[in-house]
Amino acid sequence: MSKPAYKRVLLKLSGEALMGDDAYGINRGTIERMVADVAEVAKLGVELAIVIGGGNIFRGVAPGAQGMDRATADYMGMLATVMNALALADAMRHVGITARVMSAIGIEQVVEPYVRPKALQYLEEGKVVVFAAGTGNPFFTTDTAASLRGSEVSAEIVLKATKVDGVYSADPKKDPNATLYSSISFDEAIAKHLQVMDATAFALCRDQKLPIKVFSITKPGALMRVIMGEEEGTLVHV
Ligand SMILES: Nc1ncnc2c1ncn2[C@@H]1O[C@H](COP(=O)(O)OP(=O)(O)O)[C@@H](O)[C@H]1O
Numbered sequence: 398m399s400k401p402a403y404k405r406v407l408l409k410l411s412g413e414a415l416m417g418d419d420a421y422g423i424n425r426g427t428i429e430r431m432v433a434d435v436a437e438v439a440k441l442g443v444e445l446a447i448v449i450g451g452g453n454i455f456r457g458v459a460p461g462a463q464g465m466d467r468a469t470a471d472y473m474g475m476l477a478t479v480m481n482a483l484a485l486a487d488a489m490r491h492v493g494i495t496a497r498v499m500s501a502i503g504i505e506q507v508v509e510p511y512v513r514p515k516a517l518q519y520l521e522e523g524k525v526v527v528f529a530a531g532t533g534n535p536f537f538t539t540d541t542a543a544s545l546r547g548s549e550v551s552a553e554i555v556l557k558a559t560k561v562d563g564v565y566s567a568d569p570k571k572d573p574n575a576t577l578y579s580s581i582s583f584d585e586a587i588a589k590h591l592q593v594m595d596a597t598a599f600a601l602c603r604d605q606k607l608p609i610k611v612f613s614i615t616k617p618g619a620l621m622r623v624i625m626g627e628e629e630g631t632l633v634h635v
């Protein structure tokens with residue numbers, strides 16, 4: 398049997414992908430499917446660190462956040478990622494995967510704080526680590542948190558699991574003529590202002606020479622194909 402292409406990966410799960418077809422929140426069937434995919438990979442012995450987004454919950458409260466101070470709204474967004482992380486870890490427990498949630502903001506009664514050596518220890522023990530609360534700073538995104546934590550834990554690659562199946566020449570949800578790249582350099586992605594990830598996330602990965610693979614989380618078997626190094630999604634490289 399062929400072996401996984403990676404020993405340690407940072408998986409970024411879009412919060413919005415957790416909604417499934419709902420308007421906001423966590424769709425049970427969707428989270429279970431995602432966790433089943435993650436479990437398959439974990440059972441291969443691949444060390445998995447996960448950064449989870451919060452768009453699915455934040456969208457539900459966003460109308461009430463109108464006119465709100467940006468930093469305050471961002472802290473709400475970070476708290477949303479904590480809720481998703483707890484749901485994700487619990488769903489993993491149901492399928493026999495041990496997960497540990499670590500938060501970038503202090504919320505000790507709920508989850509343990511992010512401590513880098515502890516995270517590394519969990520990964521070495523084969524536990525899945527779920528990083529919650531993004532970078533802990535307003536004005537950042539969970540994509541940047543994925544680049545940051547991926548660099549910190551020496552992941553070989555950042556796997557951005559999202560709603561589209563890769564990086565396109567333009568937003569495929571808006572432009573039907575957008576074409577899919579099989580690979581693209583960081584410099585080109587930044588120069589072309591491709592919005593699939595923010596420029597801060599791209600730049601950090603570029604500087605750390607940490608490649609990114611963008612792929613669809615809703616496409617059956619896509620995560621496994623990415624892990625096995627097969628043709629899937631778009632590779633963003635130095
Ligand atoms: N050039 C592009 N290639 C691919 N996706 C793009 C591009 N520009 C914008 N996007 C959008 O970026 C989104 C992926 O980012 P993600 O962080 O998962 O979503 P969100 O920001 O909605 O949570 C896709 O849903 C897609 O509509």
Ligand SMILES: O=c1ccn([C@@H]2O[C@H](COP(=O)(O)OP(=O)(O)O)[C@@H](O)[C@H]2O)c(=O)[nH]1
Pocket residue numbers: 410411412413414449450451452453455470471472473474475477478530531532533534535536537538539540542
């Ligand atoms: O380091 C971070 C990460 C996230 N956020 C906030 O949390 C929200 C949810 O994260 P994101 O939009 O990246 O999640 P996703 O797009 O994956 O659902 C963001 O909109 C920000 O408001 C933040 O302020 N700092």
